[in-house]
């Protein structure tokens with residue numbers, strides 16, 4: 542049994558164009574994906590492809606005007622709204638894309654400690670802060686006193702502290718320096734070794750292929766490919782969908798190799 546099963550998920554919004562005509566926007570189209578226990582699955586796609594909506598659908602955080610079809614199962618049981626209410630922040634945690642999700646009125650140390658379920662909250666928070674190079678004094682600050690990178694590390698700390706079975710990380714690393722990015726990804730791998738599973742949402746295919754077990758490629762609300770990370774290698778010939786291959790081949794490091802070779806051949 543998979544930890545998470547997304548079966549034929551479709552999401553649409555009804556919007557009004559400038560002539561006030563109704564238009565239905567299909568933002569997620571018949572998407573099926575599962576995450577096994579102990580797996581890191583990356584969801585990769587361009588801006589606007591539907592990554593955050595997928596995350597919000599799983600966590601039951603879609604805006605009320607979203608029309609949703611399909612089925613979401615966690616440990617084989619439907620994610621009803623009552624169940625979501627119980628599971629959110631305990632078994633299911635989100636690292637949100639925006640740092641605006643921090644509570645502006647609460648010191649950040651407390652926000653992390655409140656999320657801790659196993660062990661002494663203060664000790665766990667201290668340990669996580671050390672891991673993410675957040676100075677102990679940071680705990681006393683309010684979100685507005687943090688830099689963007691610090692706020693993002695606090696968001697990761699909150700989710701990490703929860704010890705959730707499934708962590709959904711929505712673009713957790715932009716704005717962080719390379720060292721902290723590597724630390725964050727390494728920490729995800731440790732969480733998985735300790736029994737968690739992770740959905741890593743990113744537009745960075747190189748990062749996805751490096752840390753995930755499987756990579757799902759989203760194009761305009763449709764999953765066009767779900768492949769083992771190992772298929773993202775060489776020229777991408779193991780990938781089935783041309784968009785997945787094109788994304789892989791478009792990485793700067795590949796153009797460099799390509800450039801070298803054509804120079805050599807010339």
Ligand SMILES: Nc1ncnc2c1ncn2[C@@H]1O[C@H](COP(=O)(O)OP(=O)(O)OP(=O)(O)O)[C@@H](O)[C@H]1O
Nearest residue numbers: 554568586587588589590591592593594595604744
């Ligand atoms: N409340 C809404 N009403 C109408 N359209 C919406 C709404 N929320 C999102 N959308 C549209 O759904 C599409 C997918 O949005 P989503 O935020 O999931 O993209 P994303 O892949 O997370 O992008 P990014 O990488 O920029 O975060 C976009 O075209 C967006 O404009």
Ligand code: NI
Nearest residue numbers: 592593594638
């Ligand atoms: Ni997003």
